[in-house]
Every structure is written in structure tokens, then in C-alpha cells.
Amino acid sequence: MERLLIIDDEEGIRRMLGLSLSDLGYEVHAAADGAEGLDFFDRLSPDIVLLDIKMPGMDGLEVLRRIKSGSTRGNAEVIMISGHGDLDLAIGSLQLDAVDFVTKPIRDEMLHIALKRAHDKLAMRRELRTHTENLERLVQEKTARVVELERQIAVGRAVESLTEAMSSLIGDIGGGGPGPFSEIPCFVSVHNRYLEIAATNRLYRERLGDKVGQNSWEAYSGRQGRGNGCPVWQTIETGHGQRSSEIMVSKDGQEIPVIVHTAPILGPGGKVEFVLEFSVDVTEVKRLQDELRTAQQKYQEIFDASPAYISVHGLDFRIREANRMFRECFDADVGERCFEAYKHRDRPCSECVVQRTVQEGRTVESETVVTDREGRPINVLIRTSPIRNEKGHIVEVMEMATDITQLRQLQDHLSNLGLMIGSMSHGVKGLLTALDGGVYKVERGLAGKDEIKVAEGWAVVTSMVGRIKKLVLDILYYAKTRYLNHESMEVAAFAKSLAEIASPKADRQGVSFCLDISGSLGAFEIDEVALSSAMINFLENAVDACVADQFKPAHVVTLRTRADGDMVYFEVVDNGIGMDRETREKMFTLFFSSKGSKGTGIGTYISGQVVSEHGGRVRVESVLSHGTTVHVAVPRFKVDTRGLERTEHEIAKEACQ
DSSP states (O other): OOEEEEEOSOHHHHHHHHHHHHHTTOEEEEESSHHHHHHHHHHHOOSEEEEESOOSSSOHHHHHHHHHHSTTGGGSEEEEEEOGGGHHHHHHHHHTTOOEEEESSOOHHHHHHHHHHHHHHHHHHHHHHHHHHHHHHHHHHHHHHHHHHHHHHHHHHHHHHHHHHHHHHHHHTTSOOSGGGTTSSSEEEEEETTSBEEEEOHHHHHHHOOOTTSBGGGGBTTOOSTTSOOHHHHHHHHSSOOEEEEEEEOTTSOEEEEEEEEEEEEOTTSSEEEEEEEEEEOHHHHHHHHHHHHHHHHHHHHHHHOSSEEEEEETTSBEEEEOHHHHHHHOOOTTSBHHHHSSOOSSOOTTOHHHHHHHHTSOOEEEEEEEOTTSOEEEEEEEEEEEEOTTSOEEEEEEEEEEOHHHHHHHHHHHHHHHHHHHHHHHHHHHHHHHHHHHHHHHHHHHTTOHHHHHHHHHHHHHHHHHHHHHHHHHHHHHSOOOOOOEEEEHHHHHHHHHHHHHHHHHHTTOEEEEEEOSOOOEEEEOHHHHHHHHHHHHHHHHHHHHHOOSOSOOEEEEEEEEOSSEEEEEEEEOSSOOOHHHHHHTTSTTOOTTGGGOOSOHHHHHHHHHHHTTOEEEEEEETTTEEEEEEEEESSOOOOTTOOOOHHHHHHHHHO
16 A cells, blocks of 8 residues: 655645545555654655645645655655646646646645546656666675686686795605695695605595506596696606597596696705696586576677666766667767766766766666657656775766656656646736726727727727637647647748837847848748747847846847748847757757746747647757757748647757758
């Protein structure tokens, strides 16, 4: 049973939600304010939190920040509860990683949608954690095998060193018995200059039999007679120790692969009197090598078959290893730096998860947008894990990223509906205020029999009613599927109307505005309200980019318009601060804004959608510190876009090409 915590200062809402959610099978707890809610959260560790935005004392946004800031708190999913006037705060809560928000009064269907989204994100995080833990366990097991293999190989090296150290001892005792070597886990034997076995240790006798007095070559498989190159004969002939791979025969007739090390024991005349031989059974080493090779192959297959982007990064941010899905998606080479490969930056990211993992020494989770080999942005949920050496020091970081683009698109579409209706509702409120002013003028004019004042007031009323009608139509446009209301309009007249709207803002900000209309443009078929809104957004962004630039003495925004037989082209050119590639690729993503708290991340996203629905395309050119040019191409005649579902990622990809 999943735990769910309700934090709301209204007792009625706590009681109503508690009963409803208990019926759905949740273990429900409730708190009346932010401080009590955080205390409950620390004690209960709930999976889901329903959190009111506006509460006395500590508000919902501060509680959300504290929940998301802890090392373990960030695993919970938070659904915000807002009133109709709290939509700006709701946008802020989504930017603070709230999974969704619902408005009061709370409807069951909206609550169920938000809970399902929270469950989906929790399930994805658990699955990602399971994948990472399984890979970590596999790496630990195979690392232990490698250590064991290195230990076995080290035995051979130790034997070689021991042989040299013991040669003088054997010489001192004149080829004495094998007593000092009885406990050594190798086959140890002493051979005389006549190629006869003079002594053997206990392990030799147990495995190979009692061969004392037999010829030296009889211990090996395939060696017969003198001069056949057995290690003992070669040592006597050359006077130097030998190392070779041989096959020895056990007393049961089984073949045992060994690595043989020999050392000559010299007599008083400098001639070889005895040969000390160490033979190491490499059967277990070969078995471990084969098992390690098989395990490495299985590890690589699992690594490549994993349905996530997996990469291993060094402390210098260079990619040490990557699975097939990562290589195919990002076309990144081993040795390339991660921020160059899929963020197209020349320095590490400000919130680098690899750096955080090294600094904090723990697993880190994050969500970001990366770019694939074709320039398409991808929303990913990232989980990292530190890789440590035998001393416990972090030497590498493994990063696993899951593509959540479809989930983010669904969230964007659902959030977009609520945000657009809320935004337009604010617009209606302002128009109603202006309408009240017009009605007031009419009433005053009628009371004073002032026809001029009546006419002025009625003109305001008529204008406001028309604008309210358009806003209501826009709300219907975002609330349900509808097609554009195409009307024939002169291109030059449309461009001039854009200039009349945008130039006053530019003048107030001290930015020059230029309109450049090339030749005879003719007419085109558009939804004037929708396309005008999109173009005004591009023009206002251009003015804002100029205002943000403090280094140029003069700033200019230019709207250029031209046309050919089939297309009408608009260019919005500014000499403002410009954008880097990462910003340019994300600019058509919902909620992304380069203006910080001054932007909502909605306008450019909607503008791209409007141009797309007209059958047009947007392309952006920008250079940091130099300025930006937005190219908009719209078909001259109406294009049927029904059934052509274009995502924000497709629009962003076109914009960057």
C-alpha cells in the first residue's frame, strides 16, 4: 500500500481528499500547514504528496523546495493544489520539479490523471534503479573474479622469484631433500645432471605419483629420451633457468597443463649439478580465464541490449565506454568529452551529474534535454553511480539515461491546456476591466447628453467585445481540436500591422525598429489572429534580446518580408545578445526560457506550433554576442495539416537546421 501525504490548511479539503484517496487504496496522512507537513514527510517517507500552494506561514513552493532538496526526499512525487488565481505559481512549481497540479475545486478525473502521472514517474524511477543495481552487482562480481585471476597469475611470478632465491640454498645443502617445499602449492622436484628425478615434494607425489629415480622427461606428456627439449635438459645444456608451458601426466593418466620454472644449482666447478623445478597447475587459471571471458561477453551483451543510454565517464569527463544504444543515438566516440558529445558545449554543464556524483560520492538523479546525432532534442531521466577502485576511491562514473520524451510530451500537452486557459482567463479579466470603463463612459455621456462621450464609450465597448470574442475563440482553439480560420490577406498589410504593434514597445525600450518589404507581395491565406500572435512573440523576443545586450551602442530590430510563387517569407533580425547552440535547440521546448524568472517558456513553443499548423517552418540562426535571425516560411495558399502530428522536437530540429 502506497503512502500519500496531504498538506493543506483547509480541513474540508483534507477530509474530502482523505476519504476519496483511502477508497482508492492509499495509506493517507494529512497535515494542516507546511511545518507539520515536513515533519510528517521526514517520519513517513510518503511516495506521493498533495501540496496546497497558498498556506499561512510557509507556502507550498517553499515546502516543495525543501522536499526536493534532500538526498532522499527527491524520490517522492509532488502534486500541487492551486486556486484559479494561482496559475503563475503553478508554473513555478512545475519548474521546481512538481509532477503536476490540480485546481480547486478538485475534480476526480483531474486528480486521477495527476496520480497516474505520479505513478508512471515513480515506476520509471524504480525500474531505472533496478537496472543500475543489477549492473553494479554484475560489475562487482566480475571484478572479484578478475582479482582472483590476478592472484593465480601472481603465483607463477612468485614461483619464478622464489626459484632464484632458493637456488643458493639448494647449493648450500648440496642438493638436499624437499623438506622446505612440502607445503608449497606447486609441483616441486629436484633433478640431477643425469636427467633423473632426485626428489619431489608432497603435492607432486600425491598428484603425479612417486617418480623418484625415473627419467626427468617421463613426467611430461610427449617427451621421450634425451635431447627432446624438456625444461630440465634445456637448463642443463644452457646453464640458465627456463620457463615454458608443458603438459604433465597425473598418476591416473590425466593430462595437467602447467607452467614450468626451472633454476640450475651449480656445483664447485661451476657446472650444473642439480635442477630445481617448479610446476604450477594452470587448469584453474584457464577455467577462470574462460569463465571471465564468458562473463565479459554476457556483460557486454547485457550492456548493449539495455533499453537505456549507458555510458562510463572518467573524472576528466571523457567517455570511457558506451553501450550500443548510446553510440547509435549520439554518434559519440570513446575519448570524447560528454558535454561535447550530446550537449554541444565547450565546457562542463553547470549542473553536471558526473561532477556531483564525484563530489557527493553517491548516486545522483536528474532530468535534462540532450541532442542526438541528427540534432533532435531528447528528454532524458539520468541516474548515475560511482565506480570505485579497490581502495574505495571513485575512478569512474556510470551514467544511465532513459528516454522520457513521450512522457514529457504527454505532460506538456496536458499542462499546456490548463496553462493556456489560465493565461487567456487573465486576458479576459483585463478586457472586462476595459469594458467596464467603456460602459462607464457611455452612462456618463447619456446622463450628460454628451454624444461625443457616448460615441467614445461605445467605441471602447465595441472594441472590447470583439477582442473578448477572439479570446474566447482562442480558448476553444486550445481546449479542443479545431482547424485554422484561413482568410485571404495582403502580405504587405499583414507585415505593416505587425510593425504597428511591435514598434511602440521597441521605441519605449530605445530600440530602433525597421520594416523592409521587398517588391509586390500579393495575398496569402492565413489565420490572422494566430499567425499575428506568433510573429509578435518573435518580434518581442528580438526587442528583449537587444535590451539584455549592454555592450552595443545602438540596437535595431528589422522585420523583412518577401514572397515568391508558393511561399511567403518573414525574417526577424536583431543585433542583441544572441544564443548558444544548446539554447537554440531548446527554445521550442515547452517551459524552457532563457529569460529566467521573467519568462514562462510558453510563448515560443506556441509560436512554433502555430507556424507548423499553417504548414510552415521556422529556422533560427544565432551567434552569441552578435544577434539572432528567425526565418519563418508560410505557404501562400491553405495547407491541410489534419493528421500531421508534429511534436515540439520536430519543430526544434527544423529550427536548428
